[in-house]
């Protein structure tokens with residue numbers, strides 16, 4: 001057995017991150033204590049929509065231990081507005097002034113010797129508000145006028161409107177044998193990681209330099225924007241990497257917390273820590289995701305083949321528009337799912353309302369598209385009288401159609417959807433799911449649901465603007481960089497950029513480097529460098545990290561191995577093509593007893609430069625190589641957007657089979673069995689992939705059964721605690737039965753596809769179908785989530801009026 | 803409430819076997835005292851309102867949410883935190899190792915609280931079934947793992963403890 005098969009790609013190598021996290025030595029942002037560090041607390045708006053007439057900070061400022069009190073106006077003089085991806089920009093300040101647009105929006109901020117004092121001072125701030133009309137209903141927001149318009153410069157609450165059609169849409173619908181029409185309501189949910197957003201900043205007045213520690217990500221990409229906002233430049237900012245207590249996408253657009261810490265540190269001349277409390281995280285943490293209404297139509301021909309899909313979507317973005325239409329660009333990457341559907345129409349309206357604004361959440365809109373499409377397929381099966389599994393099989397893209405171009409222009413790299421479906425059906429069979437009696441226990445019903453969805457992965461960046469006709473910032477880079485250095489003793493240092501936010505970047509880096517250099521992982525140290533390392537990194541987002549990191553490591557190691565081979569061959573006195581590098585040594589092809597081990601090569605490279613030809617850069621001192629991996633396959637959209645280009649071409653697939661049990665009296669439900677089979681291409685570390693899938697499914701169960709941010713008519717978030725919001729506990733999440741199919745991607749290093757979002761991309765439609773099945777006798781059709789007892793009760797009573 | 807004249811109180815307690823003391827305001831949360839004053843930052847704070855369980859520690863052997871406890875209430879108590887779980891030689895304890903072996907943690911933010919809940923459970927009921935464990939950890943939220951592997955780890959540890967008890 002070579003080393004490779006034991007430790008490399010495909011092995012369940014133990015995690016590097018675990019020891020420190022298990023022993024209480026994690027490096028979370030709030031764990032850092034700096035000398036003279038002060039603490040910030042915010043005054044959040046109690047109103048959903050109000051003009052700020054007057055702020056009296058005198059009593060707060062006079063409190064002993066208070067170092068500064070700042071209003072939005074104060075800060076606007078020393079910093080610019082927040083970054084946004086929207087065209088045209090919807091201006092947002094870290095601390096609002098003139099107008100509060102959602103409950104919890106920061107209105108003032110206090111810095112004090114301790115957080116206790118800071119919070120005491122917040123309680124002493126007096127604000128006079130003049131209430132404005134509150135908009136919480138997205139359909140009403142479309143028609144808002146006058147003072148109900150949140151951003152008067154827009155003239156209305158509509159911040160984006162577009163209609164695009166790809167392929168023969170009219171023809172598909174005019175010639176359809178059958179058209180299925182449904183409407184859907186997708187709930188406002190969010191990631192709610194266990195760790196809230198946190199930042200520490202330390203400004204040095206002498207050098208004008210900021211140090212920032214925050215549980216944000218993409219520091220090398222967003223850093224220069226932060227610098228500009230703070231009226232400085234990147235040469236005066238250092239972002240450090242910390243452990244992150246979960247993100248699930250939400251912290252990818254974490255801006256106001258680190259920006260505030262930075263500006264406050266400069267204002268008071270001391271390090272400042274700002275950690276959100278949970279209520280702030282829920283109301284002002286930008287932790288809400290898609291909040292959509294759909295009108296969908298699916299055209300089907302006489303052979304029961306899908307020919308066209310029309311989606312009319314209204315999305316409630318909350319009070320600002322930071323992520324622009326990114327979550328719709330995302331959904332468009334696989335809007336037609338695993339099916340061959342040649343025509344698509346997407347009619348999108350985005351409105352602002354008096355709620356906290358949207359941020360990414362695992363799936364980033366793709367999960368909503370998957371839900372709608374799968375629900376449409378189930379509706380079609382019911383209307384056509386065809387078995388839903390058979391209808392899926394009939395419409396699947398066939399194996400010989402890959403790489404498959406979708407109507408919008410995106411590419412699916414590879415797949416075998418039938419094999420994934422067969423594997424899931426077989427697993428369900430093996431676990432006797434099909435035999436489960438409908439009424440296992442008295443007063444209980446059981447329902448089984450299935451979904452087959454695609455799992456786009458490896459984000460490019462065009463999704464954020466491809467629906468804009470004339471984007472301000474048409475970004476298209478999504479690089480990942482590494483530096484691999486081999487020390488003089490043969491051990492290795494791998495520098496990566498990304499934070500650990502629950503994925504396993506250090507383990508991945510060690511495992512892939514061990515695989516590529518064919519050395520034991522114990523020889524490899526992985527370090528996370530911040531922006532001072534000068535490496536460009538997009539970090540974890542859009543299920544891209546492992547695939548892109550692998551590409552970067554492969555690139556750096558390939559360069560290294562060429563040099564290792566040259567040095568080794570020179571030492572052995574043979575030509576390069578007479579030697580080979582494997583298992584940590586260079587060996588003579590003709591005589592395998594003649595070999596030189598990596599540590600000896602490394603020592604030669606570090607210390608014996610004059611033993612080698614002087615003019616050949618191959619032999620330059622030291623073995624250090626860096627590599628930046630760009631997206632392997634992405635392209636730009638055309639100017640007219642008739643072709644959106646290739647923007648999410650690494651496409652996995654999943655089939656989920658869920659079993660729910662519903663109590664007939666209380667309509668409360670539980671997920672009691674769960675089968676999931678995923679194709680995430682080549683699997684680097686099976687145990688970690690399973691972890692991602694399970695975690696995603698657990699969040700999917702939350703979305704489908706329990707979670708929702710609930711706003712009342714006044715725009716108050718009425719369930720702003722983790723308990724009321726409904727993050728599932730261990731009682732609500734069943735054990736899961738997992739299976740895998742591997743169709744390697746032809747585009748990525750080793751054929752890896754992303755798998756970070758897959759569980760949540762697939763779970764909701766399977767669960768919805770399970771509810772349908774439980775109440776098949778009443779013709780239940782789940783078209784909104786979550787299916788809480790009261791939601792289910794309402795649905796059922798509409799079906800069977802008493 | 804202002805802090806102009808906050809009274810302070812001296813407290814002494816044992817933390818992971820060591821006697822420690824501090825001077826605190828009566829309103830100081832035990833979680834803050836542990837994290838800030840004692841600089842034992844392994845105990846995490848996820849909600850500060852008693853829901854998430856990330857701040858779970860043991861006081862006199864019983865699991866407690868340190869965010870719902872004032873530091874002054876711990877006067878004279880025996881406190882155990884995640885930092886006390888390591889073996890004498892600094893290696894991971896069998897329970898910690900089981901968490902790693904079963905991939906029972908991803909971001910690791912919930913993990914210290916879960917380890918303390920599990921420690922209490924395994925001391926009192928090493929024979930707990932998977933269902934018992936599921937029930938026992940239902941006050942500890944984890945947003946990453948879906949809980950299954952956490953239950954696997956605790957069950958595995960319990961099974962080994964039982965076997966050791968029998969052979970002893």
Ligand code: FES
Pocket residue numbers: 846847848849850851852853854855856857858867868869870
């Ligand atoms: S921090 Fe104590 S229960 Fe959440």
Ligand code: FES
Pocket residue numbers: 194245246502906907908909910911912913943944945946947
């Ligand atoms: S491992 Fe992240 S919350 Fe449990």
